[in-house]
Amino acid sequence: MGKTALIVDDSPTMRQMVAFTLTNAGFTVIEAQDGKDAVNKVAGGGKMDVVVTDLNMPEMDGIALIKELRKLSAFRFTPILMLTTESAAEKKQAGKEAGATGWIVKPFNPEILLKTIARVLPA
């Protein structure tokens, strides 16, 4: 156990909700408020078991973040889930092209969040 998750969202409320759910599920949670912050936080070579990121963010948005992370050797195969507000096809497509593993459509409940993470989390 002792999995780590990186949560990237500019909304503190969203971040808290996701962090709360994951912490309760036994994760160690690292929070970042946008893509740039996230990249800085993992720059030291930190490895994560899963990344959950919002798409619309200032500084560096979710798509750019996914592209950046995939360039790092520690994140080449890490599951990255994006939080999207709509099931807009082009957003999903852009995410997939950037290397996103999957997506969670807002609004979601804790159950769906954990289930989706379990779906992509390597054993």
Next chain:
Amino acid sequence: MSNDFAQFQEAFFEEAAEHLAVVEEGLLELEQHPEDLDLLNKIFRSAHSIKGTTGMFGFNAVAQFTHKIETLLDLLRNGQKKVSPSIADLLLKATDCLKTLIQSTKTGAAIDEETVRRLTGELASSSASDSQTSVVDVKRKVAQSVLVESGGGDQTYVITWTPPEWLFQRGLDPLQTFKELKSIGVLTGITLDMSRLPGLDCIDPEKCYLSWTMQLTTGKDLKVVESIFEFIHEDSTLSIEPVKATGNEEHAQEKAATSGGNETPKQLGQILMEGGLVSPDELDRALGQQKRVGEILVEQKVVTQQQIEQALQKQRQQESVAQAKKTDTTSIRVDTAKIDKLINLVGELVITQSMLSDLGSRFEMRQLPVLLERMVELERNTREIQERVMSIRMLPIGTAFARFPRLVRDLSTKTGKKIQLLLSGEETELDKTVIESIGDPLTHLVRNSADHGLEPPEERLDNNKQEVGTIRLNAFHEGGSICITVEDDGRGLDRDKILAKANKQGLIGENDKPTDDQLWPLIFKPGFSTAEKITDVSGRGVGMDVVKRNLEGLGGTVSIKTTKGKGTTFMLKLPLTLAIIDGMTVRVGTETYIVPLLSILESIQPKAESIKTVVGKGDLINVRSTYIPIVRLYEVFASEPQYTDPKEAILLILETEGQRVAVMVDEILGQQQVVIKSMEQNFHKVEGIAGATILGDGRVGFIVDVRGVLEIARHGSPVTA
């Protein structure tokens, strides 16, 4: 369904308020710079955030409305639409509406459906293309995710799956998929197709060349099986075929239909009624015969009727307390650095304390210097902690200023005047409560400046002034207080007009020659307005008196500086916090009271001839030919005084809301800062007392509520102790 997140609602409301402010400010700025794409993106992001988060809490009406705003913003952002004044106006109105919508989800207040509908229509027509679909889409998605685990008979599917080669590069792992399939049923007959596997020399270990065929027997719906492939479905060659019909489909569908709504189970009566077994009347009658728990217990003589009443009373109280709590909770966001620093200080305090108790346990007189040194340390720790804790409640006043750009814009449109607003000192920090209460008085003053202070453009040009009038808001610290100035470069107060009005209202005698400083404060009198016509904006003579009253309620003052033809400046002076006041400690008999320093005009030891007794009005004192009623503090608080004769005692002349009163005390002890402890929270409200505090010697001292004392003096009803 999202109830687990309910505890984050408070945080959400705060965040939403911030986003709304960003949207509003952004829109105002956008009017000046319609081409600013960064700005548009910022506005869009905030709107988007509100939509996303409101959805999380199930505030669907808000989410849908925000979605409309977002759609229009998106079109602007993509350049498909141009920012026009009418669009900016519509968006601002929509933002206002959104604000009230969010407010109503918080307080449960009714929604102005009409406005929402009208604005929704306007937004939709401005966005040209229909946007209904995607909201429906969101809803359907949610419904889908709810609709899982519906039972039914087992079904066997044959699954053929060829994932895309780049599967791994997106962090996907086929092993995970198999695991999940296994978790919902029995997986058999897995065959691996390795035909696409290239020779060892040209194999790329990061690519997936494999295909699988397998059989899955599961009680779950086809949808559930498909959902396991959700992230990879579109890019894979995938077929999931049911092997044989089980005949249970109808049953399964029925189940799905009933479980789909995720409702609470129906009550027995309702089910019977739906089945036609009982009529609604019969049901009502049966329910009417049902006894309440209390009644049954009384009948069985377990408890008495009285005990039940008491318990019910308690329940009602708890309910109302719970309700009050719900609407009353406010929270504050604090920089983590502030908290860290505080924790650090508390750590130091603990160290000092342990050093002191160590010293105390084996103290000898020669260690006195060490003791004194430690005491100094303790004092420093305490003072720093106090400052830090106070600073937690401190917010930059910018939050109170934020509403003014919008207000001034609206006022400018309404009055046809050209107005520019300059803000400075936004970073000045003051107590959150003060910030929250300062908004309304400031709004009144800004409105007043825009409406009465500033002249119309033509008049300004005639007077060799710039066409655009300026209103300047400034905040700064001065000593232990904060000063806020509202300054305009308009026509200034008109001495003649105010004097005429004051004469008319009998506030000043015909032949009096009041100084400016005596005259200007008259505009704060209720019902005093010299505006010739009442406008939409102001001029009804309500407002300025409210400003003064609000400020006094906060322990502040307001003063006026004005030059005819040049402009007017209102200067508000407020205490930094409401929790600590400057007080004068006075003694009455053995009791110590604290009188707020702000309300003390002077203190005098009266001469015998200056005291007059008027029948029915009590004693009056003549202070420079003004008669002021004397209030004996010992009578008000029913205590035992040292002196009962005003000649021997000391009179404090106090002023509040323009009324004066001479309060009689035995002795003035000194001046000190006191921390206010609420009476209501710890005891109950006592007329004439604003709060209590702990004095240096550990005793409790009461803080005199000047207004309350005046009230008591007027009605002559001392409190019963």
